Amino acid sequence: MDAEDWRGRWTEGRTGWHEPEGNAGLQAAWPPLTDNTHVLVPLCGKSPDLLWLAKRGHEVTGIELSKIAVRDFFVENAIKYKLVKGDCLDCYSAVDLPLTLYCGDYFEYSGSGFDALYDRGALVALPPDLRERYIEHTKNLLRPGASRMIVTLEYDQAVVSGPPFSVPAEEISGYWDDLVCVSKKDDIDNCPPKFRAAGLTDVKELVWFSA
DSSP states (O other), rough: OOHHHHHHHHHHOOOOOOTOOHHHHHHHHOOOOOOEEEEEETOOOOOOHHHHHHTTTEEEEEEEEOOOHHHHHHHHTTEEEEEEEEESOOOEEESSSSEEEEOGGGGGOOOEEEEEEEESSSSSOHHHHHEEEEEEEEHEEEEEEEEEEEEEEEOTTOOOOSSOOOOOOHHHHHOOTTEEEEEEEOOOOOOOOOHHHHOOOOOOOOOEOOO
């Protein structure tokens, strides 16, 4: 899926992966990190998880390609923000919360030193040919020893293909060999309608955390 397709999905409202109530795995398994932990949230969309993390006192930085998603996040949550336009990415900073969203190409973002990663919708949004590039770029943004929580899906892609894509456990281990699966549950009810329409009946959501 290329950038135009991604923007088009937001324009047309084809965002079946969006979780309006936030991710239950995050709320159940997020570790007790210090309040000022700087958390990176790649390809964040308008996820309520951003607000959940910020309200815990973390400094949250999300990166999102779609301007519609970024603006919807602030409008739907009634959050005042300041906008600074950049050459590659525009910066939306919440006025009363430790939360910043950058709108633009994730691979153009050049921050560094993040204390933690929360990935609920990034890795599963990318086809296999982009995932390794995504991982390498993400590693460059994190400080050594950063905490990582990654949420993935497993299902039979012979029945239906993503996005969101199925990411095998062995692929995750190949990216980070210290990640441990802390939760695995049925998730067909939260998947895009196209999954059921294609006849898919078994989807697992896995939550991975750095050991």
